[in-house]
Amino acid sequence: MNFTMIDRRAVLGAGLATAGLLAMPTVLRAQDKSLKIGVYGGYFKKSFDENIFPEFTKATGIAVESIAEPTGEAWLVQLEQAARAGQAPADVSMMSQTSTLKGQSTELWTPIDEKRIKHYGDLLGHFINKYPDGRVAGIGAVAWYITLVTNTEAYPTAPESWAAFWDPANADKLGLLALVSNSFLLEVTAKTFFGGTNALDSEEGQIKAFEKLAEVKPNVRLWYRDEAQFEQALKSGEIPMGQYYHDVTGLAAADGQPVRSTFPKEGGIQDSGNWVVSRASEKADEAHVFIDYMSQPSIQGLMSRKVGTAPTLKKETLDLTPEEFAAVSSEIEPIIPRYDLYTSKSDWLNQKWTEMIAG
Amino acid sequence: MRREAPKSLADYAPLVFPGLMLIVFFVVPFSTMIAVSFFQRDPAGFYTVAFTLDNYGRFISLFFGRVLGFSLMLSVLVAICCVAIAFPFTYLLTKQSRKVQTVWLVVLLSVLSLSEVIIGFAWSTLFSRTAGITNLFVWLGLMNEPVALLPSFGAVLTGMVYQALPYTVLVLYPALVRLDPTLLEAARTLGSSPVRAFFNVVVPALRNTVVATVIMVFVFALGSYLLPQILGRPQHWTLSVLITDQAIYQSNMPFAAAMAVFLVLISLALVGLTLFAGRKENAL
Numbered sequence: 001m002n003f004t005m006i007d008r009r010a011v012l013g014a015g016l017a018t019a020g021l022l023a024m025p026t027v028l029r030a031q032d033k034s035l036k037i038g039v040y041g042g043y044f045k046k047s048f049d050e051n052i053f054p055e056f057t058k059a060t061g062i063a064v065e066s067i068a069e070p071t072g073e074a075w076l077v078q079l080e081q082a083a084r085a086g087q088a089p090a091d092v093s094m095m096s097q098t099s100t101l102k103g104q105s106t107e108l109w110t111p112i113d114e115k116r117i118k119h120y121g122d123l124l125g126h127f128i129n130k131y132p133d134g135r136v137a138g139i140g141a142v143a144w145y146i147t148l149v150t151n152t153e154a155y156p157t158a159p160e161s162w163a164a165f166w167d168p169a170n171a172d173k174l175g176l177l178a179l180v181s182n183s184f185l186l187e188v189t190a191k192t193f194f195g196g197t198n199a200l201d202s203e204e205g206q207i208k209a210f211e212k213l214a215e216v217k218p219n220v221r222l223w224y225r226d227e228a229q230f231e232q233a234l235k236s237g238e239i240p241m242g243q244y245y246h247d248v249t250g251l252a253a254a255d256g257q258p259v260r261s262t263f264p265k266e267g268g269i270q271d272s273g274n275w276v277v278s279r280a281s282e283k284a285d286e287a288h289v290f291i292d293y294m295s296q297p298s299i300q301g302l303m304s305r306k307v308g309t310a311p312t313l314k315k316e317t318l319d320l321t322p323e324e325f326a327a328v329s330s331e332i333e334p335i336i337p338r339y340d341l342y343t344s345k346s347d348w349l350n351q352k353w354t355e356m357i358a359g
Numbered sequence: 360m361r362r363e364a365p366k367s368l369a370d371y372a373p374l375v376f377p378g379l380m381l382i383v384f385f386v387v388p389f390s391t392m393i394a395v396s397f398f399q400r401d402p403a404g405f406y407t408v409a410f411t412l413d414n415y416g417r418f419i420s421l422f423f424g425r426v427l428g429f430s431l432m433l434s435v436l437v438a439i440c441c442v443a444i445a446f447p448f449t450y451l452l453t454k455q456s457r458k459v460q461t462v463w464l465v466v467l468l469s470v471l472s473l474s475e476v477i478i479g480f481a482w483s484t485l486f487s488r489t490a491g492i493t494n495l496f497v498w499l500g501l502m503n504e505p506v507a508l509l510p511s512f513g514a515v516l517t518g519m520v521y522q523a524l525p526y527t528v529l530v531l532y533p534a535l536v537r538l539d540p541t542l543l544e545a546a547r548t549l550g551s552s553p554v555r556a557f558f559n560v561v562v563p564a565l566r567n568t569v570v571a572t573v574i575m576v577f578v579f580a581l582g583s584y585l586l587p588q589i590l591g592r593p594q595h596w597t598l599s600v601l602i603t604d605q606a607i608y609q610s611n612m613p614f615a616a617a618m619a620v621f622l623v624l625i626s627l628a629l630v631g632l633t634l635f636a637g638r639k640e641n642a643l
Binding site for chain 1: 400417422426480483487488489490507510588589593594596601604608609610611
């Protein structure tokens with residue numbers, strides 16, 4: 001099972017797969033009212049087409065044409081260029097946090113009227129993406145966790161803190177994500193050692209985090225871009241510790257693999273995507289109905305069970321059993337990535353990061 | 360056979376198709392890349408049309424210099440290893456019966472059908488601690504406990520040599536098969552041992568082929584970006600890996616293009632230098 005998002009879609013195959021999907025938008029039912037919805041290609045599109053969109057059409061009478069979004073920022077660029085020409089390749093799109101922020105700078109997103117989202121008040125705060133002036137640009141669509149994972153044979157007891165990455169006893173044992181913008185290890189460092197991600201506000205703070213993170217290097221065996229590479233090594237015990245996706249690790253453990261996912265006491269890393277509405281879309285009404293529908297407790301529960309995403313609503317509003325909730329989320333406060341930095345200082349951070357790991 | 364100089368316009372006709380292909384598939388994309396390398400990076404989007412040298416400026420640093428140096432060194436090493444292994448191999452192969460030669464060539468061609476991904480993952484399994492060849496050595500009593508042979512420079516080199524070796528053999532094969540056997544016979548009659556005859560007669564006679572093959576493998580190895588990631592540590596990542604990072608993950612096409620143009624220019628310069636040195640030597 002190979003899902004979640006943008007950066008995870010490795011270079012290989014993704015292009016081919018999405019090109020194929022792009023050519024075949026799925027029209028569920030021809031009706032008077034319709035909505036074009038962009039979702040990440042592959043696993044997400046398949047799950048939404050099977051489990052979510054038919055229910056939505058049944059409940060609201062709005063037909064859905066789902067469109068597989070290409071990887072990376074290509075979709076943002078396409079939406080932007082199309083909007084300049086007054087076109088909307090999709091009315092509603094699933095958009096990464098960084099891309100949502102980038103789209104804000106050109107007013108690409110139609111502000112969402114919070115009064116028309118019934119459960120707006122139940123949304124967790126970080127799932128509401130706002131323009132600097134307070135208008136709502138995006139509402140949480142899907143979320144997932146990256147946690148501390150270990151091979152249970154190599155580590156009979158689960159580690160409790162991200163600090164385990166810095167333990168000299170773990171020399172040459174870690175598998176970590178290779179990019180500053182998908183590993184979110186600066187945030188982990190800041191939360192674990194400097195009191196929180198606010199420590200990254202200033203350049204001095206960022207440099208301090210880089211210096212602390214550099215101490216991890218001798219422990220790292222693999223900096224991976226392609227998750228299959230690490231997942232295999234984790235299962236076999238070749239690389240017995242690292243950061244990985246909570247849901248996928250849980251599924252592997254359920255299959256009997258000797259792996260476990262732990263929410264460290266500092267919190268798991270929570271990455272997510274928003275629903276956004278292109279300013280060129282003339283279907284803002286239908287789009288609001290859709291976002292309202294998706295933000296209901298029952299649909300969030302359905303998504304957690306069927307798609308494996310973490311709910312965007314407060315736990316007490318949900319109908320998930322404790323086991324179902326634990327399979328996709330945790331009550332420990334998550335580490336929320338500093339997406340603003342990846343918009344404003346991405347080149348500098350990327351350069352520093354590459355020099356740190358490859359230098 | 361004497362070639363006649365083309366006289367009429369129609370004599371140039373056969374050149375139209377290859378010329379067109381060259382323009383469509385090389386000149387146009389490469390020119391686009393050169394153009395993009397001067398564009399202004401827009402962190403919020405893609406890029407804007409402009410003329411700036413910033414992308415090249417960012418590249419000129421100690422860090423990228425070291426990465427470029429490593430990439431060139433690795434590619435040269437891969438080329439030398441490949442030719443050093445493939446030349447004697449191909450020479451011996453040409454001495455075999457037609458049937459044996461065919462079987463070997465088919466085997467080599469089938470290795471070519473493996474993608475870089477499969478080669479990378481296969482070697483990473485072979486070099487692993489849990490399932491790798493060191494387990495075999497332990498079983499044979501050569502080692503006390505299995506160890507991981509990757510990530511390491513040796514693993515990267517092995518994977519890349521493995522990938523390029525079939526090409527090397529296939530490029531060397533026609534030249535070696537056509538080598539005049541009387542040259543060797545003469546050397547043998549004059550009292551040379553087979554090994555001596557190989558180094559003193561066969562190798563010099565095919566010097567140009569060897570140089571051309573080294574260049575081809577060098578250029579081939581320079582583009583490798585998956586094997587260094589799968590089999591190496593970050594310090595073994597080549598410039599191609601960093602170009603991929605910029606193009607795919609950072610959406611920084613101008614910088615990726617600038618690095619790619621730089622890489623092409625440096626390798627063209629090296630190839631030119633090699634050919635120039637070769638010509639001078641031949642002229643003596």
